[in-house]
Amino acid sequence: MDNSPVRITAEETLSDSWYLLKKYSFDLRRRDGSWQAQTREVYDRGNGATILLYNRGQRTVLLIRQFRMPTFVNDYPGYLIEAAAGLLDNASPEERIRLEAEEETGYRVGHVEQIYAAFMSPGSVTERIHFFMGEYQPGDRVGAGGGLEEEGEDIEVLELGFEQALEMVQSGDIVDGKTIMLLQHLELRMLKEGW
Numbered sequence: 001m002d003n004s005p006v007r008i009t010a011e012e013t014l015s016d017s018w019y020l021l022k023k024y025s026f027d028l029r030r031r032d033g034s035w036q037a038q039t040r041e042v043y044d045r046g047n048g049a050t051i052l053l054y055n056r057g058q059r060t061v062l063l064i065r066q067f068r069m070p071t072f073v074n075d076y077p078g079y080l081i082e083a084a085a086g087l088l089d090n091a092s093p094e095e096r097i098r099l100e101a102e103e104e105t106g107y108r109v110g111h112v113e114q115i116y117a118a119f120m121s122p123g124s125v126t127e128r129i130h131f132f133m134g135e136y137q138p139g140d141r142v143g144a145g146g147g148l149e150e151e152g153e154d155i156e157v158l159e160l161g162f163e164q165a166l167e168m169v170q171s172g173d174i175v176d177g178k179t180i181m182l183l184q185h186l187e188l189r190m191l192k193e194g195w
């Protein structure tokens with residue numbers, strides 16, 4: 001017997017231009033057992049991965065700054081400070097984050113640790129982001145980073161002190177969700193382990 005609380009009744013593609021925007025019609029079984037018809041728009045850009053590169057000895061992190069159009073059209077100057085990140089494009093999260101971190105920051109990544117995967121905007125976007133932490137050393141730098149110009153990327157690499165980065169979360173100079181989560185994960189680790 002089908003016990004699912006959801007029955008999809010129709011699926012309409014609203015846009016398949018760069019990524020995929022669909023409208024789903026479905027019946028949802030409410031907690032009282034009754035069924036209710038609903039529709040929701042769902043944006044599918046695949047899944048992603050992100051990493052906080054940190055150096056424990058120097059007490060620094062490597063972040064990037066780039067232009068993000070969706071923030072610009074929502075009353076923000078558009079240049080966002082973020083942890084390196086990329087879409088999976090059919091690679092595994094770990095494979096992808098190594099490639100992306102090197103492409104964006106110029107640092108080759110050694111050991112990485114996956115900490116969790118999270119839905120970042122579950123009311124509208126399918127994406128689940130895989131979160132990683134990785135230590136870097138100055139000698140791991142193999143290029144300038146910056147991303148791929150042919151894809152429109154123009155990425156500035158920033159090396160910041162831990163404390164400065166955490167203060168920038170408080171001051172509103174760092175406003176990207178995944179980056180705030182990663183910096184706070186680092187802060188928890190610093191507190192727990194007494195760095």
Ligand SMILES: Nc1nc2c(ncn2[C@@H]2O[C@H](COP(=O)(O)OP(=O)(O)O[C@H]3O[C@H](CO)[C@@H](O)[C@H](O)[C@@H]3O)[C@@H](O)[C@H]2O)c(=O)[nH]1
Nearest residue numbers: 018019047048049050085086087100127129151152153178
């Ligand atoms: N032409 C065109 N290019 C696009 C479009 N949308 C994205 N791109 C390009 O596609 C590439 C995607 O770059 P990635 O580095 O793989 O992804 P990202 O944009 O950094 O995404 C990461 O961060 C996001 C925000 O936190 C995450 O949502 C995502 O999962 C990932 O972690 C970028 O060059 C971007 O400009 C579009 O509509 N049109």
Ligand SMILES: [Mg+2]
Nearest residue numbers: 084085086104
């Ligand atoms: Mg990226």
